[in-house]
């Protein structure tokens with residue numbers, strides 16, 4: 001196999017998704033999914049015909065939701081496909097370089113490795129903000145910059161002015177990509193209105209998180225039409241299956257969006273509850289503030305707590321191996337009952353009364 005496979009593929013570690021890690025339990029708080037089902041229903045339509053390359057109805061619906069127009073949008077198989085299409089379209093293997101800011105979403109590194117693209121990692125500061133001095137120092141020969149905003153797994157937004165200052169110094173031959181997978185939880189912080197001002201700004205969105213449709217695999221790239229048209233060149237011939245676009249359209253109907261917005265408010269309430277309770281445990285070192293549907297928690301011994309959660313059927317995400325995140329676990333915000341169970345298990349762990 002080693003002689004059959006290109007070296008960079010042989011050396012590749014695939015993305016360790018929650019599903020691939022394969023831990024089992026009763027309560028899944030490890031993939032930042034919504035705990036509530038989205039009530040879309042598939043109605044059988046003609047499957048004998050190929051789908052449209054891009055569903056015009058879905059384009060229209062997402063343009064309304066995102067306050068853009070249909071020629072600003074490419075529908076993708078999740079935001080993950082957007083991350084990949086950008087590398088495929090704009091990077092030359094072995095010579096081009098992408099920049100990103102760990103600890104962050106692992107897919108930027110995985111895709112760079114898959115396409116044999118160089119990586120420049122500039123770790124974020126201990127304040128979890130961008131290290132502008134080093135970014136500016138190394139930005140010259142970078143093709144794509146991926147900023148996860150709000151950042152996964154730290155849960156914070158980067159300072160708006162820091163992102164703007166990067167946008168103003170990069171040449172038009174560098175693209176700044178803002179991964180807004182979690183922006184629906186704090187939509188006023190989106191950079192979407194800036195795509196008209198900056199020709200090299202690209203935004204990634206998804207229905208997997210706030211919309212509760214992870215299984216659908218539907219995301220969006222938003223940028224100016226020139227960028228979108230290049231991405232269309234490297235897309236699969238029929239990327240989005242008809243049942244997917246039908247369900248996505250339903251999820252973007254007004255009454256459904258209202259339900260999603262109620263769920264977002266509920267997530268915020270459950271998060272407040274969980275954060276306040278967590279701060280009272282002596283095994284908890286620090287709970288990082290979060291604008292998303294997950295929280296990052298630093299324990300004094302995260303391995304022991306992780307295993308104890310698992311033993312009691314609660315699956316969270318270990319982040320302790322990442323730069324700057326010693327002893328940190330990421331916990332997705334579930335229903336209030338699920339949050340209460342997290343607290344109950346920690347009470348048991350510490351031999352405390354509830």
Ligand SMILES: *Cc1c(COP(=O)(O)O)cnc(C)c1O
Pocket residue numbers: 032077078079080081105148152179181205206207208214217218219
């Ligand atoms: C979950 C996630 C994605 C992937 O979203 P899909 O639309 O499910 O592919 C992309 N970026 C970040 C930061 C994520 O957390």
